[in-house]
Each structure stands twice: as C-alpha cells, then as structure tokens.
Amino acid sequence: MSRCGVSSPDSVIEEAPAATKRRLLDVAERLFADQGFDSVSLRAITAEAGANLAAVNYHFGSKESLIAAVIARQVEPINRRRLELLEGAVDAREIVAAFVDPVLQEAERSGADGGHFLKLMSRCTAARDEKVSALIAVQFREVVRRFVMAIGDACPGLSAEVVHLRLLFTAGAMAQSLFHLDKLAMVSEGRCEAPGLDTLRDEMVTFLAAGLETGTRDGDVK
Amino acid sequence: MSRCGVSSPDSVIEEAPAATKRRLLDVAERLFADQGFDSVSLRAITAEAGANLAAVNYHFGSKESLIAAVIARQVEPINRRRLELLEGAVDAREIVAAFVDPVLQEAERSGADGGHFLKLMSRCTAARDEKVSALIAVQFREVVRRFVMAIGDACPGLSAEVVHLRLLFTAGAMAQSLFHLDKLAMVSEGRCEAPGLDTLRDEMVTFLAAGLETGTRDGDVK
DNA sequence: GTCTATACCACGATAGAC
DNA sequence: GTCTATCGTGGTATAGAC
Structure with missing residues (x-):
C-alpha cells in the first residue's frame, strides 16, 4: 500500500503522510468547513487531532499551507x-x-458527514488571501483550458474572451448558489424552501446551458 | 443636508456620525477592500484614521459591527x-x-480610487462570519422579494422555487465574475485579457437574461 | 525524522483614569 | 469622548525529548 511511487514534487500533498499529518488534515477539513478558515485556531485543530500545537507548523509550515x-x-x-x-x-x-456534477456528487457522498464539503468548497471561492487564491488558480488552469476549448467547439461564433467570461459566470453561479442555498428560505421569508441537490443540479444545468448557448448557431438571440 | 430626519432605528449606520466615526468608516472601507476583513487590524485602521485603538470599540462596539x-x-x-x-x-x-447596473456604475464611479468598491462587494458575498452574513441577508430581503416578483411576471410558467434559484444564479454569476475578473489573464495563461467593465456588463446581461428566460414562453427550451 | 513544551509577539476587547 | 493599561487568545518559532 505504498504511495511513495507517485512522487509529485510540486504538489502540496506529500507522499506517505504520517498518521498525525493525515489526522490534522481530516480535522482541519471538518472544522474549516464548519467555521471558516480564520475562525478555526491551530490550537483547536491540534487539540481535536490529539497532536501538539507545533505539529501543524512542523508538518505544513504554517496555517496558510495547511489551508x-x-x-x-x-x-x-x-x-x-x-x-x-x-x-x-x-x-x-x-x-x-x-x-457541475463532480462537485454535487462529492457533496452527496459526504452528505452523511453533514455535507461539509460544500461549505468548504464555497469558502474557497472567496479565498480571502491572495496567496491561497493564487494557489487555487493554479489548480484550475488545466480545467479552464479544456473547458474553454469544449465550449468554443459546442458554441461556435463566440470569441475567446466571451467564452472565458461565460465559463466564469458558470463557475460563479455554481459556487455561489451552493454557498447560499441554505439562506434561500431565510431571505425569501418562507416563500421558498431550500431545494434538494438534485433539483438544484437540474435547474443549474438548464440555466447555465441556456446562457452558454445564447447568441450562437442553435441558441436564441433574444 | 441633515441626515438626522431619516431616523432608521434598525440600521447599522447611526445618524449624525461624529467626524472620527466617519473617518474610521472611510479608512476601514479602503483597507478592508484591499486586504480583506481579517487581515486588517483595528490598530491599522485607527492609526491611519488618526484615532485611538479604543475608538472603534467605542463607536461601533466591535470589529464585527464596524465591518x-x-x-x-x-x-x-x-x-x-x-x-x-x-x-x-x-x-x-x-x-x-x-x-447588475447599480453595482457596475458604483464600480466605475470609484474607479479613480482604484475600484476598491468591487473588491469590497465581492468579499461580502463570501462573508466568513455567520453574524455578518445574516446581516447582509436582511439587507437583501426586499430586493429579493421585488426581483422575484418581476422575474415571475416576465418569465411566465416558472415556479417560485425556480425563480428564486435563477435569481441566486444571477447574483452568484455577477458577484463571482466581478471578484475573479482580474484573475482571468492569469488562469487563461494569456489566451484572454481581463475585459473592461462595459464588456463584462453586456456579456453578463446577455448570458443571465438567456438563463432566466429559458423554458418560458418566449425563451428557447433546448 | 517525529513530536512536544514553551516562549514569543500581535491581535481584539475591556476597564478605568482623564 | 478619548486615552492608557491590561487581559485572554491567536499564529509562529525554536529548543530539545523520543
């Protein structure tokens, strides 16, 4: 069960993580999702993980790197x-x-744990720190490149600039709706219940696909 | 030009703000936009505003309330x-x-200041704190109510649930695209420059209007 | 190497003097 | 209304135990 053969030098995740390191990641993930990155102290993480305060700094270097x-x-x-x-x-x-689907599938998979995955994801989209947000941007480079190509093929007649913008709208609508979904009931004053993930998924695909296609060959122009 | 007649009891902004209070708000607004709510210390704010450290706590009660x-x-x-x-x-x-337009107009108006308004707005959409996010939700209740009604009228055949979701998608796409607009060049590896606000506005309206209309009387169904 | 104990320094908040 | 002093807690850095 050795993972050492992978050897990913640039990755943040080191190979063969020590038991303590793995526990720190698990606890941090749950606490960050529940309370946000800044609200969770290293003392809370290390205490719950049964490790020493300095363990985070030893294994990750800093709270920023742990995030x-x-x-x-x-x-x-x-x-x-x-x-x-x-x-x-x-x-x-x-x-x-x-x-969209990989995100929602992961959300359902972690549903037993209270669906803290969604909270974590949506907290990422708003990364308060420049360093963290730059790190996330790197993670998405290949995804952006491939999806821009696919959209360009499926929606002929759109400039590269427009395709990039529409992908940005898509990502934003998904991230924000997942983040604020639970606030729908509150903000609508009871006129609307928070829908399930399957309903959200279908409505999201319909809405965003229409936006992507508009002004192209087989989309309407309005 | 007296604002004292307004008398908004539930509002966070008190009437007749003292000079110090106003200066604290101005400085905090700029610093929060630039560095995020958590990164800016009360010491930095009060120092730049020429006030004492305790001034924030006196005038606003806490950093949270200042935010x-x-x-x-x-x-x-x-x-x-x-x-x-x-x-x-x-x-x-x-x-x-x-x-969308009021947000973009305000962004252009504050363009001379470096457009820190946009940064501030987008930081709000991710409000890390439950208390702050609840406060924002209250601010948007009336807006949500009226826009849901308008969308329902303009897009017949949509359930209240779907209308709420589509408004959520709209708000999310707007907020996130404004937030991450400057990262487009980085993440696209030079294949796409960050567009101007006018281009963004037009593309956003086109994209989101198509999403709102889809599946209704005069929208396409795909 | 892995982990612990502990000592920093900066932060937000509060009390009390002026 | 404003300031000074101080408290508890936060992230970080280091020395040393295993």
Whole structure:
C-alpha cells in the first residue's frame, strides 16, 4: 500500500503522510468547513487531532499551507473527474454537467458527514488571501483550458474572451448558489424552501446551458 | 443636508456620525477592500484614521459591527437604485440590468480610487462570519422579494422555487465574475485579457437574461 | 525524522483614569 | 469622548525529548 511511487514534487500533498499529518488534515477539513478558515485556531485543530500545537507548523509550515493542503486534497479529484466527464461532452448541457456534477456528487457522498464539503468548497471561492487564491488558480488552469476549448467547439461564433467570461459566470453561479442555498428560505421569508441537490443540479444545468448557448448557431438571440 | 430626519432605528449606520466615526468608516472601507476583513487590524485602521485603538470599540462596539457598518453604507444605496431601475423593467434583460447596473456604475464611479468598491462587494458575498452574513441577508430581503416578483411576471410558467434559484444564479454569476475578473489573464495563461467593465456588463446581461428566460414562453427550451 | 513544551509577539476587547 | 493599561487568545518559532 505504498504511495511513495507517485512522487509529485510540486504538489502540496506529500507522499506517505504520517498518521498525525493525515489526522490534522481530516480535522482541519471538518472544522474549516464548519467555521471558516480564520475562525478555526491551530490550537483547536491540534487539540481535536490529539497532536501538539507545533505539529501543524512542523508538518505544513504554517496555517496558510495547511489551508492550501486541505483545499488541494479536495479540489484535485474533483478537477480530475471534470476532465473525465468532459471527454464525452458535445453540447452545452453536457459541458455544464461535466463541470457541475463532480462537485454535487462529492457533496452527496459526504452528505452523511453533514455535507461539509460544500461549505468548504464555497469558502474557497472567496479565498480571502491572495496567496491561497493564487494557489487555487493554479489548480484550475488545466480545467479552464479544456473547458474553454469544449465550449468554443459546442458554441461556435463566440470569441475567446466571451467564452472565458461565460465559463466564469458558470463557475460563479455554481459556487455561489451552493454557498447560499441554505439562506434561500431565510431571505425569501418562507416563500421558498431550500431545494434538494438534485433539483438544484437540474435547474443549474438548464440555466447555465441556456446562457452558454445564447447568441450562437442553435441558441436564441433574444 | 441633515441626515438626522431619516431616523432608521434598525440600521447599522447611526445618524449624525461624529467626524472620527466617519473617518474610521472611510479608512476601514479602503483597507478592508484591499486586504480583506481579517487581515486588517483595528490598530491599522485607527492609526491611519488618526484615532485611538479604543475608538472603534467605542463607536461601533466591535470589529464585527464596524465591518457591518462599512458593508451597509455601500449596499444600501445600491439596493435602493436597484429597486428604482426595476420599476421600468419589463423583460428579462432589463431585470438583469436593474440588478447588475447599480453595482457596475458604483464600480466605475470609484474607479479613480482604484475600484476598491468591487473588491469590497465581492468579499461580502463570501462573508466568513455567520453574524455578518445574516446581516447582509436582511439587507437583501426586499430586493429579493421585488426581483422575484418581476422575474415571475416576465418569465411566465416558472415556479417560485425556480425563480428564486435563477435569481441566486444571477447574483452568484455577477458577484463571482466581478471578484475573479482580474484573475482571468492569469488562469487563461494569456489566451484572454481581463475585459473592461462595459464588456463584462453586456456579456453578463446577455448570458443571465438567456438563463432566466429559458423554458418560458418566449425563451428557447433546448 | 517525529513530536512536544514553551516562549514569543500581535491581535481584539475591556476597564478605568482623564 | 478619548486615552492608557491590561487581559485572554491567536499564529509562529525554536529548543530539545523520543
């Protein structure tokens, strides 16, 4: 069960993580999702993980790097799955689905744990720190490149600039709606219940696919 | 030009702000936009405003309340303008424009200052703190109510749930694209420059209006 | 190497003097 | 209304135990 053969030099996640290191990641992931990156102290993390305060600094170097490691461990498989799904996608609906579904599937998978994955993801989209946000940007470079190409093929007549913008709208709508979904009931004053993830998914794909296609060959122009 | 007649008991902004209080708000607004809420210390704010460290706690009660006051001072006029513009809106494009334009206009107005307004707005959408985010939610209640009604009228056949979701997508796409607009060049590796605000505005309205209309009477169904 | 104990320094908040 | 002093807690750095 040795993972040492992987050898990913640039990755934040080191190979063969020590038991303590892994426990720190698990605890940090849960606490960060629940309370946000800044609200969780290293003392709270290390206490719950049964480790010493200095363990974080030893294994990760800083709280910032711990945050980056937690994010990377979640984002990497999501983005890999996105690229897999994109292979068979030909129209706008399928492209949007390839972008959205891995996130929602992961959300459902971690549903037993209270779905803290969604909270964590949406906290990332608003990364308060320039260093963290730059790290995330690197993680998304390949995904952006491939999805821009796919959208360009499926929606002929759009400039590269417009395609990039529409992908940005797509990512934003997804991230924000996941983040604020639970606030729908509050802000609508009872006129609307927070829908399930499957409803959200279908509505999101319909909405975003329409936006991607508009003004192109087989989309309406309004 | 007395503001004292307004008397808004529930508002965070008190009437007749003292000179120190106003200076604290101005400095905090700029620093928060540049570095984020958590990165800016009260010591930095009070030092730059020429006030004492304890001044923030005296005038606002806490750093949290200072943040809320800064946000409210920006959001209130935006939301008022949104409701004004919504009056004359009949179709999806105009509704989206009524939601988006006040934000972009304010962004251009503060362009001379480095456009820190946009940074501040987008930091709000990710409010790390439950208390702050609840405060923001209250600010948007009336806006949500009116825009949901308008969308329902302009896009017949949509359930209240779907209308709420589509408004959520709209708000998310706007907020996130404004937030990450400057990262487009980095993440696209030079294949795409960050567009101007006018280009962003037009593309946003087109994209979001298409999403709002899809599946309704005069939208396409795909 | 892995981990612990402990000592920093900066932060937000508060009390009390002026 | 404003300032000084101080408290508890935060992230970080280091020395040394295993």
